[in-house]
Amino acid sequence: MEKLLSKISAKADKATAVFRKIPLKIDAHYNFLQSFFIEVSNFFIFTGRFFKEAIKPPYEFNELFKQSYLIGYKSLPLVGITGFIMGLVLTVQSRPTLAEFGAESWLPAMISVSIVREIGPVITALICAGKVGSGIGAELASMRVTEQIDAMEVSGTNPLKYVIVTRVLATIFMLPVLTVFNDSISMLGSFVGVNIKGDVSFHLYFSQALAQISFTDVFPSLVKTLFFGLAIGLIASYKGYNSNKGTEGVGQAANSSVVMASLMVFIIDMISVQVTSIFLN
Numbered sequence: 465m466e467k468l469l470s471k472i473s474a475k476a477d478k479a480t481a482v483f484r485k486i487p488l489k490i491d492a493h494y495n496f497l498q499s500f501f502i503e504v505s506n507f508f509i510f511t512g513r514f515f516k517e518a519i520k521p522p523y524e525f526n527e528l529f530k531q532s533y534l535i536g537y538k539s540l541p542l543v544g545i546t547g548f549i550m551g552l553v554l555t556v557q558s559r560p561t562l563a564e565f566g567a568e569s570w571l572p573a574m575i576s577v578s579i580v581r582e583i584g585p586v587i588t589a590l591i592c593a594g595k596v597g598s599g600i601g602a603e604l605a606s607m608r609v610t611e612q613i614d615a616m617e618v619s620g621t622n623p624l625k626y627v628i629v630t631r632v633l634a635t636i637f638m639l640p641v642l643t644v645f646n647d648s649i650s651m652l653g654s655f656v657g658v659n660i661k662g663d664v665s666f667h668l669y670f671s672q673a674l675a676q677i678s679f680t681d682v683f684p685s686l687v688k689t690l691f692f693g694l695a696i697g698l699i700a701s702y703k704g705y706n707s708n709k710g711t712e713g714v715g716q717a718a719n720s721s722v723v724m725a726s727l728m729v730f731i732i733d734m735i736s737v738q739v740t741s742i743f744l745n
Contacts, residue, residue, distance in 0.1 A: 506702075506706070507698075507699075507702055510698070510701075510702050510705075510706075511698055513624060514624070514628060514629060514632060514698065514701075517622065517624050517625045517628070517629050518629050518632075518633065520625075524625060524626050524629070524630050527626060527630040528630045528633055528634055530630075531630050531631050531633075531634035532634040532637060532638055534634075535592075535596050535631075535634045535635055535638045536634070536637075536638035536641055536642060539591070539592065539595055539596065539638075539642055540642070540645060542591060542595060543588060543591055543642050543645060543646050543649075544645065544646070544649045546587060546591055546646070547584070547587070547588075547645070547646040547647070547648075547649035547650040547653065548649045548650065548652060548653035548656075549653065550579075550583065550587060550650050550653065551575065551579065551649070551650035551651060551652065551653030551654035551655075551656075551657065552653040552654065552656055552657040553657075554575055554578070554579075554583070554650075554654065554657075555571065555575055555653070555654040555657030555658055556657045556660065558571060558574065558575065559571060559657070559658075559661070562574070569672075571658060572654070572658065572664075572669050572670075572672040572673040573672055573673060573675070573676035575650075575651070575654045575673065576651055576654070576673035576674065576676060576677055577676055577677060577681060579647050579650045579651065579654075580647055580677055580681050580682060580685055581681050581684075581685055582685075582733075582737075583650070584643055584646045584647040584650060584685070585643050585685045585686075585688060585689050585692065585733075586729065586730075586733055587646065588639065588642050588643045588646045588689070589639065589643075589689065589692035589693075589696065589729045589733075590726055590729060591642075592635070592639060592642065592692075592693070592696055593696050593721075593722055593725035593726045593729055594722055594726070596635060596696060596697075596700070597696050597699065597700040597721040597722050597725040597726075598700070598718040598719075598721055598722050599700075599718075600631050600635075600697065600700035600701055600704060600721065601700040601701075601703045601704040601707075601717040601718045601720070601721030601722075602704065602714050602715075602717060602718040603704065604627065604628075604700075604701060604703075604704025604705050604707070604717070605703070605704040605707035605713050605714040605716075605717035605718070606714055607627070607704075608704070608705065608706075608707050608708070608713075609707070609710060609711055609713065609714060613627065613705070623705075624705075627701075627705070628701045628705060631697055631700075631701055632693075632694065632697030632698055632701055633697075634697075635693040635694070635696055635697035636690055636693035636694050636697060637693070638693070639689045639690070639692055639693035639696075640686050640689045640690060640693075643685070643686065643689045644686075651670070651673055654669075654673075655669045655670070680744055684736065684740045687736075688732060688733065688736040691732050691736070692729055692732060692733075695725060695728040695729065695732060696725045696728075696729070699721055699724045699725045699728060700721040700725060703717045703720050703721045703724070704717045704718075704721065
């Protein structure tokens, strides 16, 4: 009887401990949801301020050109190397499968359409999310830590217009250019991949590749790169501009900028594919 009572008492103690933890778990989930919605609302307020400052004169053209050079021109080597390898590997991997069905002649058209429609824009956006997004996040966080942004506000300069608007617009403008460059280099890499185990002339390859690309392939892919650039620039700028944890916040701003921008690229791509399929079908 005593053993039975001791077992019942032990189980009752465990149940009491479990019930005591429930309010703590509820508070933890509530705090997480509360901080999440506060972060989202602050981001949308930040986005609204960006659009307001972007359309209101005066315009910082010199800083815009400088950021376009840093974001666009400085990213060309990385984008070009990645595109060339991507086109080469995609061709080498796809060739055996098409050869089994006797459709090897469709290889240039398949690769070109795949690159222009989907692979080129997404890969370019992910590269920019890693390189440009982390750079903007770390740079703005460093400016916040060293009080450069505060100094701009004291001196009468609008930091949102000079620092944020120029970087976001440069990202929007340069991402379509980098995507076109990536697509071109990827097709060149695909041409090299075709000639590894074959002999196809430059003119014949690109005639077959470009013949299958239409306006409905190029236009949607370039339009979504504008939204990719907007998302990458806004997220990186928001994370860096609102960094408030000292030197530790610089690394956190760069890391969170890359993670959130990369995730947003996939979300925007999924939405754009659905919207495009509705209008084209």
